[in-house]
Amino acid sequence: MSLINRNAFFIFLGGAAISLVIFLGLTWDTHRQFGALTHADKLSEQVVSGKHVWESKNCNECHTILGFGIYYAPDLTRVYKRIGPDSIKAAVKTPETTFATSFRKMPNLKVTDQEANDLTAFLEWVSNIDNHDWPPQDNAEAMSASERRLTGAGLSRGAAAFKENCMQCHSIGGTGGGSGPALDTVGNKYNAAIIAGLIKDPGSVNAGSRMPALSYVSDDDRQAIGEFLAKQGGGQS
Ligand code: HEC
Numbered sequence: 001m002s003l004i005n006r007n008a009f010f011i012f013l014g015g016a017a018i019s020l021v022i023f024l025g026l027t028w029d030t031h032r033q034f035g036a037l038t039h040a041d042k043l044s045e046q047v048v049s050g051k052h053v054w055e056s057k058n059c060n061e062c063h064t065i066l067g068f069g070i071y072y073a074p075d076l077t078r079v080y081k082r083i084g085p086d087s088i089k090a091a092v093k094t095p096e097t098t099f100a101t102s103f104r105k106m107p108n109l110k111v112t113d114q115e116a117n118d119l120t121a122f123l124e125w126v127s128n129i130d131n132h133d134w135p136p137q138d139n140a141e142a143m144s145a146s147e148r149r150l151t152g153a154g155l156s157r158g159a160a161a162f163k164e165n166c167m168q169c170h171s172i173g174g175t176g177g178g179s180g181p182a183l184d185t186v187g188n189k190y191n192a193a194i195i196a197g198l199i200k201d202p203g204s205v206n207a208g209s210r211m212p213a214l215s216y217v218s219d220d221d222r223q224a225i226g227e228f229l230a231k232q233g234g235g236q237s
């Protein structure tokens with residue numbers, strides 16, 4: 001072996017040894033944090049029952065959770081934060097009506113009320129695991145897929161988030177639902193910060209408000225919607 005080759009060999013050995021030490025150190029550090037990252041203290045009996053339902057109904061056959069499962073249907077790691085408890089129960093108990101207009105088919109797995117509650121508790125627990133923003137599309141600052149499409153087509157993030165979360169009940173310029181008031185001139189009444197707060201807690205602005213609290217709308221979306229609506233003064237802009 002020439003001197004050069006021998007040096008290269010020792011550099012390789014040294015490098016491999018150092019990398020191994022770093023790798024083992026990081027692995028040990030991660031394991032040390034598991035209890036806190038998964039908030040193991042909140043692992044109630046209901047959460048455990050929900051996990052058993054998840055397994056017995058084979059939800060993994062179509063869905064992915066924490067990286068395990070099939071990508072036929074939406075990733076459910078953060079579904080609790082994405083759509084909330086009532087929508088989860090509706091999806092699980094009556095998929096044929098919840099997804100009536102969709103080309104993909106979620107089967108009715110004859111989930112009982114008790115099982116639906118347990119599954120929801122399990123999915124809530126999973127959604128609170130700190131897995132460093134994985135999957136990335138459900139990062140709290142990220143936009144939803146449909147918001148990304150709408151902003152790609154030229155809408156502002158606020159307008160896209162308004163369309164996605166509010167228009168089934170509110171209208172602007174005559175377009176939208178009628179169960180809440182039209183918001184054409186709402187900018188004359190409230191500023192962006194007040195609207196952002198109202199979305200999370202309508203009662204804080206108007207005690208006794210009939211609007212449901214939309215706690216699942218992310219902070220960034222609430223702010224963007226607030227800025228968008230604060231500009232609605234009934235003028236041409
Ligand atoms: C045979 C495949 C299949 C199985 C098994 C299945 N699902 Fe689904 N699920 C789907 C599909 C497909 C969708 C998306 C429907 C759509 O958007 O049209 C869906 C949607 C959902 C949604 C709404 C997701 C979202 O982001 O809006 C939830 C919640 C859900 N499923 C929960 C479950 C649970 C819990 C189980 C087990 C009890 C389960 N699913 C079993 C196919 C399946």
Ligand code: HEC
Nearest residue numbers: 165166169179180181186195199208209210211212214225
């Ligand atoms: C399920 C229907 C529903 C949804 C979804 C909804 N709202 Fe409302 N909203 C209402 C109703 C009903 C009221 C009237 C509340 C009252 O005064 O009793 C209201 C009131 C308001 C008001 C006060 C209007 C005023 O003149 O005082 C604002 C602002 C508002 N909503 C913004 C939003 C925004 C922004 C979103 C989406 C993030 C949203 N709403 C989603 C039903 C809804």
